Amino acid sequence: MEIRPEQPEEYALVEQIHTLAFGGPQEARVVAEVRRSPFYMPELSLVAVMEGRPIGHILFSEVGLQDETGVMRKVVVLAPLGVHPEYQNLGAGKHLVETGLARLEAKGAPLVLVRGHAGYYPRFGFVPSARLGIRPPFAVAPQAYMVRPLSAYTPAYRGTVRYPAAFAGVGYPVEYGL
Template sequence: MDIVIRQEQEDDYKKTEYVVEEAFKTAEYTDHTEQFLVAKLRNSNAFVPELSLVAEHDGEIIGHIMLTKVIIRNDTKEEEALSLAPLSVLPEYQKEGVGSKLIEEALKTAKKLGFKSVIVLGHDQYYPKFGFKPAKNWGIISPFDVRDEFFMALELEEGSLKDVSGLVIYPREFLE
């Protein structure tokens, strides 16, 4: 299957939000508001346009990924990082490698833009294949009540989390 990964454009927004809604319709752990989160994040200070990507097949958007800025804060310092959320693929295209292509391109772009690390709250059997490890390995704590194995971090630059620890501060849009 031919997949084109590109930056999301403003005229994609409605279609992207439809893809996000459909992707999470039958998901186990969701409040079914991810499409609204995407819309809110686009209007936030955390939004990085180059890190909102869509996957197209035959000219149709079938997937979307968004990485937005977060802060990892402890008593002595703050470190900027990214949050991977959400990753969405239309149900009929899931398990075809679309999500993997979106993640790989988003991580590559994030590294090119100079970001050093990415946080994800997600499936512990899926994200480790991209290099994600439990965030607790670095002393990075989730603000959400989740099991450690579901809250993960990835160094985009080797050693970039060596001296980073603390609570992840998400944009308020995640908490609304």
């Protein structure tokens, strides 16, 4: 299995993967909107490839983290991660997460946020975000909103997460002000 950045000619296939993996088009729309936004990092829109064809995709993009004094810092969110249903449970998701985290570490990112399954993401070092003083801007079970601190993390990274407009399609409040 190869993990690499997605190519423009794969966009439709990647969106199809998310539609099938999530049972609807919302996450595929987020991916398409993030690609058109200034928060898109092409080198962190990764595909898992088997037999020359993408079977999974993960997207990391910028969001804001606003502290109590109003200071906004850039951080990274993992959203979404999808694997084609015919290829689930073969390790594609694991390889996508691990590769993405390694690339973010190399870039000096301070942390990665995810809204996801509390039984899946802790194996990669994610913990409930409340432990680090980070709050989502919407109601979510505390164990489902997680953070993975990286080497550049400091306790100054705390406050409320602010999502850009690209995330409005899946019901996230959008209040990004960088």
